[in-house]
Amino acid sequence: MNGDLHSHPRAHPHAIFRDWTAEMLVTELTDDDRKWVQERTELLFGGDFVVSRDEVHDPHRLPGYIATEGPERIGLVTYNLTGEDCEIVSIDSLCQFMGVGTLLLEKVEEVARAAGCRRLWAITTNDNLDAQRFLQKRGFVLTAVRLGSMSKIRLLKPNVPKVGYYGIPVRDEIELTKPLFSR
Numbered sequence: 001m002n003g004d005l006h007s008h009p010r011a012h013p014h015a016i017f018r019d020w021t022a023e024m025l026v027t028e029l030t031d032d033d034r035k036w037v038q039e040r041t042e043l044l045f046g047g048d049f050v051v052s053r054d055e056v057h058d059p060h061r062l063p064g065y066i067a068t069e070g071p072e073r074i075g076l077v078t079y080n081l082t083g084e085d086c087e088i089v090s091i092d093s094l095c096q097f098m099g100v101g102t103l104l105l106e107k108v109e110e111v112a113r114a115a116g117c118r119r120l121w122a123i124t125t126n127d128n129l130d131a132q133r134f135l136q137k138r139g140f141v142l143t144a145v146r147l148g149s150m151s152k153i154r155l156l157k158p159n160v161p162k163v164g165y166y167g168i169p170v171r172d173e174i175e176l177t178k179p180l181f182s183r
């Protein structure tokens, strides 16, 4: 998740709501998935790139994981490893509140630990209460708030909406970090 992360239209685009019955698989993102990742980024983040800590990232060019149920893709996560840090650049669950996000996050945490990272971090926006809840309940703590930074991001991404989830104005970036201690 990252910079602008995190703004999106008010309703989660193309979310699927239904009973969770079948088996879900989490597999490494392959070249066949990249076009879809790019499309999802555009839908969710108002452009096919995201900005975090003043850096531009293309999720569709990054490593990541895809969640599938049968032939259907139901979630994705992309990440960026830099030294002891691992950034969740984007995480996107098409079946919210059914465990998809948790499985994808756990997968990246596993990769980050294996790579010797000491921190997992992500950025969301002030309106994204679901993501803030999701991350804080999974060990992330607030480590920075960039007040008003979304105006600057809108210069690069004019499609980032002014009003986000729950009708909340999208103004600030919120950075959350999870320390990874060796087990």
Ligand SMILES: CC(C)(COP(=O)(O)OP(=O)(O)OC[C@H]1O[C@@H](n2cnc3c(N)ncnc32)[C@H](O)[C@@H]1OP(=O)(O)O)[C@@H](O)C(=O)NCCC(=O)NCCS
Pocket: 001, 002, 005, 006, 012, 020, 044, 090, 091, 092, 093, 094, 095, 096, 097, 098, 099, 100, 101, 102, 103, 122, 123, 124, 125, 128, 130, 131, 133, 134, 137
């Ligand atoms: C944030 C996001 C990735 C979370 O994904 P998710 O698939 O909804 O996450 P999960 O289902 O694993 O967990 C969400 C909640 O659903 C609950 N849940 C999981 N399985 C469940 C089930 N079978 N029935 C009911 N609730 C369930 C979890 O307990 C969790 O609640 P908690 O946070 O109180 O513990 C998702 O909301 C999303 O894609 N948002 C849009 C994009 C976005 O904002 N990305 C992140 C920007 S930083």
